[in-house]
Amino acid sequence: MLKISDLHANASGKEILKGISLTVNAGEVHAIMGPNGSGKSTLAQVIAGHPGYEVTGGTIEYDGKDLLDMEAEERAQAGVFLAFQYPVEIPGVTNAYFLRAAFNELRKARGEEEVDPMEFLDIMEEKLKLVEMDATMMQRSVNAGFSGGEKKRNEILQMAVLAPKLAVLDETDSGLDIDALRIVAGGVNALKRPDNATIVVTHYQRLLDYIVPDSVHVLAGGRIIKSGGKELALELEAKGYDWLLEPAGV
Amino acid sequence: MTVPYTDQFAAFSANGGGEGPAWLPALRAQAFERFSALGFPTTRDEDWHFTSVTPIAERTFKAVKAAPTALTLSDIEPWLVDESWQRLVFVNGRLEPALSNFSELPAEVQVSTLSEALREEPEWVKKHLGTLAAFDRAAFTALNTAFMQDGVVVRIPKGEVVEVPLHILHVTDTQAAGAAVHPRLLVVAEAQSQLVMIESYVGLGQASYLVNGVAEISVGDGARVDHYKIQRDSLEAFHVGTVQVTQGRDSIYHSFSYAAGAALSRTNVYTKLVGTGGEARLNGLYVLDGTQHADHQTFVEHLAESCASRELYIGILDGASHGVFNGKVYVDPIAQKTDGKQTNKALLLSDKARIDTKPQLEIFADDVKCTHGATIGKLDDQALFYLKSRGIGSDNARALLTYAFAAQVLETIEVDALRLLLERAIFARFTNLALE
Structure with missing residues (x-):
């Protein structure tokens, strides 16, 4: 589904990603771990199409298409979803309006009919339960005045509504208490299907107790320095990153 | 340049403008004299530095012809907003009783035209009219005072809470092309009373005219006045409006000013916090395009202890439009525990749009909390x-x-x-x- 080959990317003229290669197949969950400043978030943002990063080399193939040739909105319409580390507040635009606008953009892109507010309400009812959010949240402005946990749950709610093929969760666990973490992870697990894939970017192993990965990759200094199964995450939790960094020359 | 208005003032005085109790023609004459002496402001005046009123000064706006309007209720319906609101509808500066409906206001609340109030309670009107909106240094206020005609007088007695909003709708159409209207509003909200008022200005058809309004609002002890001013005048029109408020102890004055119309507009919202514990909330939104120019000036005078002022003005500027925000706050030495916050944010949607923003804080008390912030930017x-x-x-x-x-x-x-x-x-x- 996703094939990243020798990806290089700059931010403000500084090289952050220095040759990333990663293949993710349908039905798989991949965890990207690594110390702060290793390039994890950059990789997530580059996949989603953030214009602040300049891709200087390599390719990303998604569903047989050249992902790097697509605008951020085209990627979303093609099924790519990024759960933001810092979700943006949009005062004055209700969650209900925002979600329905996004939902309909995706439907339009697939040549489907748009849904009206009443139909959308029905769709939302079930999705709200998934992340244990109250319906009143739909009438509040997008993320405005939301707590950290509410913002992250709202990201998973959007993911549930937009039903992506490829979901990238960027430090979705940061700042979450254990209950919120359980709800967020439960949502992600419930949305897992054989035909979609998830990339979980995280600093801590904690989230991986709830979202069990098929593969774990350690990103450091802009490169993947080690890949392994889910047991690698436990090893990192016990030993930290240092034992990997020095042999890799980071 | 004010000479043309001299003839007009003489004609106005001879033809009805001289009526009313003896003090009124004297007040008008004094105001006109002051206007003649001041002349229209220029960009050399600090308060008008970013706004040139040359397009207003270089022509002479006529008096509106006293012709009956052809407008019907269906013509103005889109501007009524909510049928349940009580309304006074003015067309080209004249009250239109057939379009107005304010019969459902509580009996204790007095709403009348200026001329009615002058007939029925001249002494009460004298006590208030012209006492808040000083014209010694304000040419437009002086001009309004000289020529004001069909104004509105609102008196809310002590403790009366008016639940239903009062809408004062000023419609100007092509009949008023080339003319000036000088709306006047006097509101006295006595102690513990409450009033919600919407003052709106709309232009029907593209005509060039001048609206020069003055509102005087007295908010008594513990009283609250919510005042929404919605300016959607013709894009060829000129709009100058001054609101002068005085606030008693523990009173609230909440103002919201919306400006989307007029080629050139200036809105002044001035409030004096004279009683302790008063609160002023001054907010506004201006949305401009083309070559529109909109200037907002606020002036909050903290003249008593423990008062609060909150200001948020937002501008969205497209085309080659020009916005100005000048927020003045004065804190008197006596006004300890003042809590003031002012924010102005402007969004420039085009490279040719321009905003000038100038916060001015003069603080003479030491135990105060005053902040101001201005941001100008893109999305x-x-x-x-x-x-x-x-x-x-x-x-x-x-x-x-x-x-x-x-x-x-x-x-x-x-x-x-x-x-x-x-x-x-x-x-x-x-x-x-x-x-x-």
Whole structure:
């Protein structure tokens, strides 16, 4: 589904990603771990199409298409979803309006009919339960005045509504208490299907107790320095990153 | 340059303008004399530095012809907003009783035209009219005072809470092309009373005219006045409006000023906090395009202890439009525990749009908390990316964020029908979509 080959990317003229290669197949969950400043978030943002990063080399193939040739909105319409580390507040635009606008953009892109507010309400009812959010949240402005946990749950709610093929969760666990973490992870697990894939970017192993990965990759200094199964995450939790960094020359 | 108005003032005085109790023609004469001496302001005046009124000064606006209007209720219906509001409708400066309906106000509340009030309670009017809005240094206020005609007088007795909003709608149409109207409003909200008032200005048909309004509002001890001013004059029109407020102990004056019309507009909102514990909330939104120019000036005088002032003005400027915000705050030595906050944010949608913003704080007390902030900018890139990452295309994402920028201040409107009206208007203007 996703094939990243020798990806290089700059931010403000500084090289952050220095040759990333990663293949993710349908039905798989991949965890990207690594110390702060290793390039994890950059990789997530580059996949989603953030214009602040300049891709200087390599390719990303998604569903047989050249992902790097697509605008951020085209990627979303093609099924790519990024759960933001810092979700943006949009005062004055209700969650209900925002979600329905996004939902309909995706439907339009697939040549489907748009849904009206009443139909959308029905769709939302079930999705709200998934992340244990109250319906009143739909009438509040997008993320405005939301707590950290509410913002992250709202990201998973959007993911549930937009039903992506490829979901990238960027430090979705940061700042979450254990209950919120359980709800967020439960949502992600419930949305897992054989035909979609998830990339979980995280600093801590904690989230991986709830979202069990098929593969774990350690990103450091802009490169993947080690890949392994889910047991690698436990090893990192016990030993930290240092034992990997020095042999890799980071 | 004021000579042409001399003849007009003489004609006005000879033809009805001299009527009323003896003090009134004297007040008018004094005001006209002051206007003649001052002349129109120029950009050399500090208060008018960024706004040239040359287009107003270099021509002579006629008096409006006293002709009956052909407008019917269906013509003005779109501007009534909410049928349940009590309304006084003025067309080209004259009250139109057939279009007005304010019969459902509580009997204790007095709402009348200036001429009626002068007939029935001349002494009471004398005590208030012209005492708040000083004209010794304000040429437009002097001009209004000289020529004011069909004004509105509102008196809310002690403790009376008026639940239903009072709408004062000024419609100007092509009959008033080339003319000036000088609306006058006097509101006295006595102790513990409450009033919600919407003062709106609309232009029907593209005509060039001058609206030069003055409002005097006295908010008594423990009283609250919510005052919404909605300016949607013709894009060829000129609009100058001054609101002068005085606030008693523990009173609240809440003002919201919306400016989307007129080629050139200037809105002054001045309040004096004279009793302890008073609160002034001054908010506004201006949405400009083309070569429109809109200037807002606020002046909050903290003249007593423990008063609060909160200001939020938002501007959205497109085309080659020009916005000005000048927020003055004065804190008297006696006004300890003053809590003042002022924010002005402008969004420039085009390279040719321009905003001049000038906060002015004069603080003479030591135990005060006063802040001001001004931001001028473009849409937030991270927010744009957020919307795009959800599949929303660039144009719609920009439109939604432009709307969201305005929404920060629209949410301070406490009259639901009015907030919805403006939310829908702004949403439609920037998005081509409908807000349900």
